[in-house]
Amino acid sequence: MNPPDTESPKKAAQPLSDGVKEALAVSLRGCDELIPQEDWVRKLQRSEATGAPLRIKLGLDPTAPDIHIGHTVVLNKMRQLQDLGHTVVFLIGDFTSLIGDPSGRNTTRPPLTAEQIKINAETYYKQASLVLDPSKTEIRYNSEWSDPLGARGMIQLASRYTVARMMERNDFHDRFKGGQSISVHEFLYPLMQGYDSVALKSDLELGGTDQKFNLLVGRHLQQEYGQEPQCVLTMPLLEGLDGVDKMSKSKNNYIGISEDPNTMFAKVLSISDVLMWRWYTLLSFKSEAEIAALKAEVEGGRNPKDAKVALAKEITARFHSAAAADAAEQDFINRSKGGVPDEIPEVSLSGAPLGIAQLLKQAGLAASTSEGNRLIDGGGVRVDSSVVSDKGLKLEAGIYVVQVGKRKFARVTLA
Incomplete structure (x- = not known):
């Protein structure tokens, strides 16, 4: 359930210019809703x-x-609109973080401390700038106008929205019916997020589909304060590496934008062919015509891996560099062929002769000796390119290249 939107004036019957048509197409690409268009x-x-x-x-x-590439879906849309000449306002919710966003939650979200917020905020904009053009981005903190409100201002703001409308929100409605507690301070979150739009005189606010209610509250409050209401553009939540659940660190199906190039590249290549096209729409800066042409080539017989490699290189280059993306591709090729990457961790161990399972544990290639033995049983351990099949193997003093699976390597000096 979401708050009903107020009726807009009738659309002026005039033809759209090519520039407006392009801007509308850019706005609609991959979006879930544009309210009201x-x-x-x-x-x-x-x-x-x-x-x-x-x-x-x-x-x-x-x-x-830090943030993962699922967060960059809305940042990509911001960059596309920024490239059309519009002003992007990147708002860091240092005040609203003290409340805790209840969106999509079935329990009260614990608020962060001011110290945690400060630490996290220091990295947010730096990471977002890997997508946005920093020279054309206005960065703001909502404590600028939220702190000065004070108790009197907060009461006046709260008078502009009803409890009935607030209870139309899905998560509040479901928690109330389910007998789960809702703290009064949680009602303040959508009000404060909406007040941000008033303070910034926003024309358009972006967010994930789980933010729709909050974004519409902003539209309502702008009308309450005599402003032209903002439009609302929601973007879908990006499915993670598993192609099922939304990208999330807690589900370990994510790609962090600060991950190293080789890991980032390999993770993109691990997604399914079906999910690849959705990622192209939401994450790539290629035009829709370019993506459609590439998809037609794949449907015509071209190896889908070629398209996936192109996507992996584009994403890796965005957060690192084109050279790093090229190197990551070569590293992946080397691993796929059983080759050894140019740079692998150097580990020095003592205690020769040392059992292979113990060596895996001490070298950080297995969490325990029992896990090491399981890896050996599965044929996933190599020493100097030879598969280890004997769990009783003991290595004498020397230098060995040890590999676990396709991605873990170590050059072990054993004394």
Whole structure:
């Protein structure tokens, strides 16, 4: 359930210019909803006529010290709109993080401490700048206007929204019916997020589909404060490496944007051929025409791995460099052929002769000797390119290249 949107004036019956058509197509690419589309068209037309850029808002609470590529779906959309000449406002929710976002939760979300927020916020914008153009980005913190509100201002803000409307929100509604507690402070979160739009005079706010209610609250509050209401653009939540659940660190199906190039490249190649095309739509900066042409080639018989390699290189290059992406591709080829990467960890051990399972544990290639034995049983351990089949193998003093699976290597000096 979401708050009903107010009716918009009727759309002006005038043909769209090529520039507005392009901007609308960019806005709609991969999006879940654009509310209301006719208002957004009018804003685009006015911007084109006056030369005044529109204000595009994205708010992120620094709830973790870093972000994964699932978070960049909305950042990509921001960059696309930024490239059309509009103003991007990257809002760090240092105040709203103190409340805790209840979106999609079936329990109260613990608020962060001010110290945690400060630490996390320091890395957020730096990472977001790998997608956004920093020279064209306005960075703001919502404590700028939320702290000065004080108790009196908070009461006045709360008077502009009803409890009945608040209880239409899915997670609040479900928790209430299920007899689960809802703290009063949680009602403040969508109000404060909505007030951000008032303070920033936002023309468009972006968010994931789980943020729809909060974004519409912002639209309502702008009307309450006599402003032209913002439009709302929601982007789907990106499925993780498993292709089932949304990308999440807790589910270990994510790619962190600060991960090393080789790991990032290999993880992209691990996704399914079906998921690849969805990632192309939501993560790639290739045009829709380019993606359609590539998909037609694959359907015509071209190896889908070629398309996946191109996607892996594009994503890796974005967060590292083109040279790093090329090197990651070569590293993956070497691993696939059973070759040894150019750079592998150097480990020095003592105690020769040393049992292979114990060596795997001490070299950090297995969590325990029992896991090492399981890896050997599965044929996943190589020493100097030869598969180890004997769990009783003991290595004498010397230098060995030890491999576990396709990705773990170590050059072990055993004394």
